[in-house]
Amino acid sequence: MAEVTAMDRLARRTAEGLKLADSELRGRMSSKAAPLIEQLSAHLIEAGGKRVRPALTLAAAELCGGGGAGVAKMAAAVEFVHTATLLHDDVVDESALRRGRPSANILYGNKPSVLVGDFLFARSFQLMVEAGSMEALRILADASATIAEGEVMQLSTANNLSTTEAQHLAVIRAKTAALFSAATETGAVLAGASPEKREALRIYGDRLGIAFQMADDALDYGGQTRKLGKNAGDDFREGKVTGPVMVAFARAASEDEREFWRRTIEKKRQEPEDFGHALTLLTRHGAVRETIARARLWGEEAKTALEIFPPSELRGILADLVDYCVERAA
């Protein structure tokens, strides 16, 4: 029997709300005027994804006493922002194959990907308006601006081995954690949470998002145990300066090693055997292990933030979710 993960438990616990959110997503991704919009949106939205962000909005609201009918709409809005970001990422990364499957920009072209991303982004704001909370709307509008800022920052840190730890963290926080924390904070706001609970859930989302992205970066090198999945090597091939590479470059034992990273990451001149050599260097310097250790530290802060809430099954699930996000890479 397959293991029941914290993500499975979260999905079950928020199943009712997720079903409502999904029906919003499906209803809003269509356009009578432009059928291409639905085809392209469906490619991403029906491909599934774990719906972790909308589940977080629903869980945060429930933890604060429930937020009524608006919560499912806000959860759907959060997922639409995520989907719009993915569409534009595909275009910006120029990835022919992304995560082992043809990306929307390959199947439908860059133009529809840009425009349908804009459409879904606009749809997300329509949903927020229906959710009816100006404060929640402000949070998600702020997060949307921050995500775009993070993506622009990433343009200047990509292929740049002199990226500092602080810059790297700022990028992760903006491009990934901002939406996680907006997901949890808007749930709290819709439930009319106290300022303390709202702040606790904002911090939980922020720290979880950072841990999630760091673990993701580790997984792109097969994680600690080199379970090479379908994602492995994408970051390396794109020359992305992520946690594992930063650690390995900082700990490089020779000019040869540094030169290897400069050639493969900065100049993006790669030979077929380079990814294997990169894995060897990462292992030699414990770079993936170190990245996961850092993810774990951020994850601990996420769990600590939850302690303002009395113990409950849902609080337990959210705490376990942190471990699930980090330990999948360990």
Place this chain on the structure above:
Amino acid sequence: MAEVTAMDRLARRTAEGLKLADSELRGRMSSKAAPLIEQLSAHLIEAGGKRVRPALTLAAAELCGGGGAGVAKMAAAVEFVHTATLLHDDVVDESALRRGRPSANILYGNKPSVLVGDFLFARSFQLMVEAGSMEALRILADASATIAEGEVMQLSTANNLSTTEAQHLAVIRAKTAALFSAATETGAVLAGASPEKREALRIYGDRLGIAFQMADDALDYGGQTRKLGKNAGDDFREGKVTGPVMVAFARAASEDEREFWRRTIEKKRQEPEDFGHALTLLTRHGAVRETIARARLWGEEAKTALEIFPPSELRGILADLVDYCVERAA
């Protein structure tokens, strides 16, 4: 002495609000974290533009008794939506030179253009939140979705000579008129206008937007008097099926003529002398004149919509603005 146009008079009349809106635009287009955002935004925003959309928001609010501090923010939000759209249009149109100048995608690349567009779009929603009206926010969110729909529709009508009049009008209405009508309707909403006045201003913006776009399409072929400006020929070279081409194709006197349009517009196989021949055919069939005549009809509806308001200098300016938008092509 240069002629004082209705646009000049509108700008003067709304100068105070436009100055506030401009200061919002300048303040919000920067990002400490990502300086590239400001450089790229400034390229478009400081290049000027007539600020016709924010001026319309300010004028609509004033016509309904004034809307307080929120109006300038909403006007800035409208302009940011417009700017974001321009940035993404540049990418989608793959235009190396657009309107005689290097476009942002050429100067800075496609990636920053997509991402900074996203950033400005998010910024526009932050401004709307500050403007404080959920109803105005709903209008502009709806318009944003409609604009994206219109752009996607245009992908399927571009280079397609079997585009129907109805499809063509739907594209114009979505990609251009939706933002004009959102500009005027939000101004009315912020001023607490009656439903009748609000609807009148929505209709005014819609009809003005349609007339504006039709005149723009005529201008791209030098207008009725062939005053060939810096824009002339762009639509032809891109194979866009706009009003003048639709009329000329429908009125084509021979299979040769139809074949000319199929080759240049549908197949985009163009020789240097083709634009000149296109102009000859347009003149022969009165295609530009017909396009302007249609623009004028929509413009008349815009002016009629204003009659719900008592005569005033501002009402006069808005009526004259319709003529200005249409007659610049005549």
